[in-house]
Structure formats: structure tokens, C-alpha cells
Amino acid sequence: MTPVPAPPEQIAERAEAFAARAGYYYQNWDAIYAEWKAKVLDRLDLVKGLRFDPLPDREPLETVTGHVGHSAGFRWERDFSLMVSTMYEIYQWHFELLNIGYAAYLTFFEFCKTAFPGIGDKSISQMVGGLHVELYRPDDELKRLAKEAVRLEVGEIILGSDDLTTVLDELRRTAGGTAWAEDWERTRDPWFHINTDPGHPGGSHRFGTWDDHLDIPFGSVQEYIRRLSKEEVIDRPTAEVLADRERIAQEYRDLLSPDDVASFDDMLALARKVFVYIEEHVLYIEHWLWAAFWKKSKELARSLVSMGVLADEEDLFMLRRTEVAELIFDTVAAWSTGAPGRGRAYFGPIIEQRRAVFSVLEAWEPPPALGPPPTEVNEPLTIMLWGITTSSVLGWLEDQDSDDNATILRGVAGSGGVVEGPVRIVRSATELAEVQPGDVLVCPATSPAWAPAFSRVVATVSDVGGIMSHTAIVCREYGLPAVVGTGRAVATLRNGQRVRVDGDAGVVTVLD
Structure with a gap:
């Protein structure tokens, strides 16, 4: 993966090699994807099985009687290295299918742009919509729990308090309530291992998961129960999305010459096939892997604090991975010899300096982009995933000097429709209750x-x-208008302001 262009004289040869390799993946996609899931889950179990308990005052007798032959300190060093290398290995697999999947979608995308001049990006994406993917399973599980509560006639108990512990205690007094409480506990692993980081799902340990903030999934179950009591439909309008995608695809298919229909159908079928992975891999890697990785890292941090090596659990996350390995080595050496370690004295000033830098950066409200603007943005993944285009960059530059920059926000038309409503700014999932x-x-x-x-x-x-x-x-799956890639909506808008969201044009207008 590189933004560096290939030497022109190599492009033809590279294209031939790429076609052969890509073709193999596409022809064997289902089998490769099934294997991919199995190997990722195997490594996930490996990470979850690692232990970073505080180093014992004395090796347990089982180290001798079990002929283990190595110490708890050695296992710390080995397992931290294994955890980091496994994360990198899984990230190799993360990209094994991802870009090849996007390549299939982009091929269909570019065909449509050529065959149907003026077609909108949204219309192309709608033809691939209606995905039945595991990524939506966590929310579907919450809806299922709500429906089970109604079926078991325990909805009133669940709505009786916002304190989960109180509710679970009350539920366990009846057979139906006990069944629901057990269902809740079973559902937590793996469906509550969902990171709440608003930027990159696995990008920071600080935000935690649903399982760390059980008020998030519990509050959602309560909301779904209330809506069910009003006989509202809580399921996604998947049937409507599927009907729309087939209708749109047929309308464009009818515009093609007979010679192009087969190619159109083949490219569309492949785009739909690969896009299941493109969405689902997020659950396996950005959520389940990182949830396990950060959980084990926090376990290590707690042990270092309990042993007096660090002053605070957060200190660990101010260190680079190579520094953590160095700290572990020093801690194990001190533990095994009985001599004092240098960890806290050496790393303490480094940690404090980085905390100060971090606090300044965290308080900063950055502009949408930094540095000299590019003459042209043409890298397809940057455009499709992040909404950074030549026009959006120019729009950000124009908005800096525009008089209407507080009343008009321009972005990407992510999902169609026009609605008005009050603004609710949410920076993390912990604020969703608002x-x-x-x-x-x-x-x-x-x-x-x-x-x-x-x-x-x-x-x-x-x-x-x-x-x-x-x-x-x-938003397309839920039938909601969306304008994405605005660059500065959070910094510009305020709670309670009334806005019009035009998901067809990619424009947000402040009405008051």
C-alpha cells in the first residue's frame, strides 16, 4: 500500500500480474473468505488467552512439578511480543481482501460512470445496498433482546430502573426474568465487544466497548421496548432497500445495449459479493481484535501499577510499544534478582512530558485539513471512504473566507432524502443517551x-x-438522509440549532 505511483514502464507488466492474482481471489472468494474468518478467530482466541497477572513473589510450585522450565517473567516478555506481532499479522489479513474488494467495486463504479454519464455516486452505491452482514448483528441483538423481554413479559421490570444491576436483581426473582438475564449475559460475548471510538473503531483504548459501558446497550434495549409498546417497527427497512436496489439496477440495465448487459450483471454481482467482506471485516478486526488487544493491554497496565512500576494505568499508553517491551524487560530483571528497577524513575518524566503534549492536542479544534492543498485528489479510496475530493478541498478553502460559512455546510451526498430537525452533537458513543x-x-x-x-x-x-x-x-440501510465529509460540522454547529439536511445534494443549511 503506497501513494507512490508505479514507474510507467512497469504498469503493463504489473497489470498483467495483478489480473491473474485478483482473478484467483474473485473466483475463489467464498472459500477464501470462510478460511479468512477461521484464521482471524483463531488468532483472536490466542490474544484473549494471554495473561498479564502481577508477577508473583515466588514462582508457584507447579512451575517445578509441571516441568515448565521458564518463569512468569519470561511469559510476560514472550506474551507481550506475541500480542503485538499477532496484531500485525491480523492486520496483514485485514488488507488481504480489503483492497481487492474495493477494486471490484471500483471497476463497477467506473463502468457505470462511463456507461451512464451523469449518474450520481449514490445511485451506484444503492445498487450494491441491502447487505445482510454481521456488522449489523450487535444492534440486531439488542432488538432481539427487546422482543424477548416483551415475549417473556418482563419489559416493565427492565423499564423500571436505569440501573442495570438493580434490574438484573429484580429479573432473577422470576423464571422469565432469569431467562432474560441469562440471555443478556450470553449476548455480551461477542456482540457487546464493540468499540465506542468515534473516529477509528479500534484506534484508542480510552473509549472502551459496549461491555465497558453497559448503560449504552441497556439504554438501547429500553428504548426498543418502549417503541415496541407503541407498536412501532424497530427493524431496519431491509426489504425496501433491497427492492430499491433491484429497481435502480433494472432501470440502468434497461439503458444498456444488449452487448453490455452481461458485463454489467457480472460486475454488479461481484461488487455485491465482495462488499459483504468490506463491511464485515470491521467487526472482526476493528472491534473484536482491538477490544481484546486493549483489554489485555489494560491488564498489563494494572499489574505494573500494582507492582509499583507505574503510578497510573494510563501511563502505559504514553509509551511506544518498543518502550513497553523495554519496561517489561527491566521489570522482569528487577523482579527476578530482587534489585530495584529503574522503570518509574526513568519513564516517569517521559510520561509526564507526553501527557502535557497530549492534553494540548486534545483541546485543539483542528481545521478540516493541514498543509498545502493538493492540485487534484484522484486516489479512489481516499475519495470513497473519507470524502476527500478536489471539490471538497476547494470548498474548505473557500469556506475560510466565505460569509456564509456558518449557515451552509457542504459535503458528500451519503444517503438520499431531505429532512429538518434540531442538531444533536455527539462526539463519542457514551453521549448517545442524549x-x-x-x-x-x-x-x-x-x-x-x-x-x-x-x-x-x-x-x-x-x-x-x-x-x-x-x-x-x-444511513442508506436505515433509510436516513446523510451528508458526510463536511469537515467541520462538529466545530460549526451547536446543539438545538435547526438545520435542513439535503442528502441528495450533500448540503446542510442552518435555519436559525
Whole structure:
């Protein structure tokens, strides 16, 4: 993966090699994807099985009687290295199918742009919509739990308190309530292992998962129960999305010459096939892998604090991975010899300096982009995933000097429709409880952790994202208008402002 262009004299040879390799993947996609899931889950189990308990005062007798032959300190060093290398290995697999999948979609995308001059990006994406993917399973599980609560006649108990512990204690007094409580506990692993980071789903340990913030999934279940009591439909309008995609595809198919229909159908079928992976890989890697990785990292941090090596668990996350390995080595050496380690004295000043830098950066409201603007943006993944285009960059530059930059926001038309509503700014999933029915969700970006909010809002506006971003795709699945890639919606808009979201034109207008 590189933005460096290939030497022109190599392009023909590279294209031939690429076609052969890509063709193999496409012809064997289902089998390769099934194998991909199995090997990722195997490594995920490996990470989840690692242990970073505090180093014992004395090796347990089982180290001797079990002929283990190595110490708890050695296992710390080995397992941290294994955890990091496994993360990198899985990230190799992350990209094994991802770009080849986008290549198939882009081939269909470019064919449509050529065959149907003037076709909108949204129309092309709608032909690939209606995905039945595991990425929506966490929210579907919450809806299932709500329906089970109604079936078991325990909905009133669940709505009786916002304190989950109190509710579970009350539920366990009846057979139906016990069944629901057990169902809730079973569902937590793996469906609550959903990271709440609003930018990159696995990008930071600080945000935690649904399982760390059980009020998020519990509050959503309560909301779904309330809606079911009003006889509202809580399921995604998948049938409508599927009907729309077939209707749109047929309308464009009818415009083609007979010689092009077969090619159109083949490219469309392949784009639909690969796009299941493009969405689902997020669940396996950005959520399940990172949830396990950060959980084990926090386990290590707690042990270092309990042993007096670090002053605070957060200190660990101010260090580079190579420094963590160095700290572990020093800690193990001190533990095994009985001599004092240098960890806290040596790394303490480094950690404090980085904390100061971090706090300044965290308080900063950056502009949409930094550095000299490119003359042209033509890299397809940058355009499709992040909504960074030549026109969007020019728009950001124009907005700096525009008088209407507080009343008009321009972005990418992510999902069609026009609605009006009050702004609700949400920077992380922990703030989703503040979202009220009828709000316009305004956020940096979204992830699957945000899925329950889409049942309450009337539209979504995001700073980041292109036509194939998670926000755009999910809003199309939920039938909500969306304008993505605005660059500065969170910094510009304020809670309660009334806005018009035009998901067809990619424009947000402040009405008051």
C-alpha cells in the first residue's frame, strides 16, 4: 500500500500480474473468505488467552512439578511480543481482501460512470445496498433482546430502573426474568465487544466497548421496548432497500445495449459479493481484535501499577510499544534478582512530558485539513471512504473566507432524502443517551457502536466520510438522509440549532 505511483514502464507488466492474482481471489472468494474468518478467530482466541497477572513473589510450585522450565517473567516478555506481532499479522489479513474488494467495486463504479454519464455516486452505491452482514448483528441483538423481554413479559421490570444491576436483581426473582438475564449475559460475548471510538473503531483504548459501558446497550434495549409498546417497527427497512436496489439496477440495465448487459450483471454481482467482506471485516478486526488487544493491554497496565512500576494505568499508553517491551524487560530483571528497577524513575518524566503534549492536542479544534492543498485528489479510496475530493478541498478553502460559512455546510451526498430537525452533537458513543427522537445526529464519524442511535435520529451529518464510509452505508440501510465529509460540522454547529439536511445534494443549511 503506497501513494507512490508505479514507474510507467512497469504498469503493463504489473497489470498483467495483478489480473491473474485478483482473478484467483474473485473466483475463489467464498472459500477464501470462510478460511479468512477461521484464521482471524483463531488468532483472536490466542490474544484473549494471554495473561498479564502481577508477577508473583515466588514462582508457584507447579512451575517445578509441571516441568515448565521458564518463569512468569519470561511469559510476560514472550506474551507481550506475541500480542503485538499477532496484531500485525491480523492486520496483514485485514488488507488481504480489503483492497481487492474495493477494486471490484471500483471497476463497477467506473463502468457505470462511463456507461451512464451523469449518474450520481449514490445511485451506484444503492445498487450494491441491502447487505445482510454481521456488522449489523450487535444492534440486531439488542432488538432481539427487546422482543424477548416483551415475549417473556418482563419489559416493565427492565423499564423500571436505569440501573442495570438493580434490574438484573429484580429479573432473577422470576423464571422469565432469569431467562432474560441469562440471555443478556450470553449476548455480551461477542456482540457487546464493540468499540465506542468515534473516529477509528479500534484506534484508542480510552473509549472502551459496549461491555465497558453497559448503560449504552441497556439504554438501547429500553428504548426498543418502549417503541415496541407503541407498536412501532424497530427493524431496519431491509426489504425496501433491497427492492430499491433491484429497481435502480433494472432501470440502468434497461439503458444498456444488449452487448453490455452481461458485463454489467457480472460486475454488479461481484461488487455485491465482495462488499459483504468490506463491511464485515470491521467487526472482526476493528472491534473484536482491538477490544481484546486493549483489554489485555489494560491488564498489563494494572499489574505494573500494582507492582509499583507505574503510578497510573494510563501511563502505559504514553509509551511506544518498543518502550513497553523495554519496561517489561527491566521489570522482569528487577523482579527476578530482587534489585530495584529503574522503570518509574526513568519513564516517569517521559510520561509526564507526553501527557502535557497530549492534553494540548486534545483541546485543539483542528481545521478540516493541514498543509498545502493538493492540485487534484484522484486516489479512489481516499475519495470513497473519507470524502476527500478536489471539490471538497476547494470548498474548505473557500469556506475560510466565505460569509456564509456558518449557515451552509457542504459535503458528500451519503444517503438520499431531505429532512429538518434540531442538531444533536455527539462526539463519542457514551453521549448517545442524549440523542432524542427527531434529532439530527452531528458527529466526527460513526461506528457500529452507534447503530442504536439510527433508530431515533432523522438524519446524520459527519465531519469525515465518503460515499462508501460506514456512516453513509448504514444511513442508506436505515433509510436516513446523510451528508458526510463536511469537515467541520462538529466545530460549526451547536446543539438545538435547526438545520435542513439535503442528502441528495450533500448540503446542510442552518435555519436559525
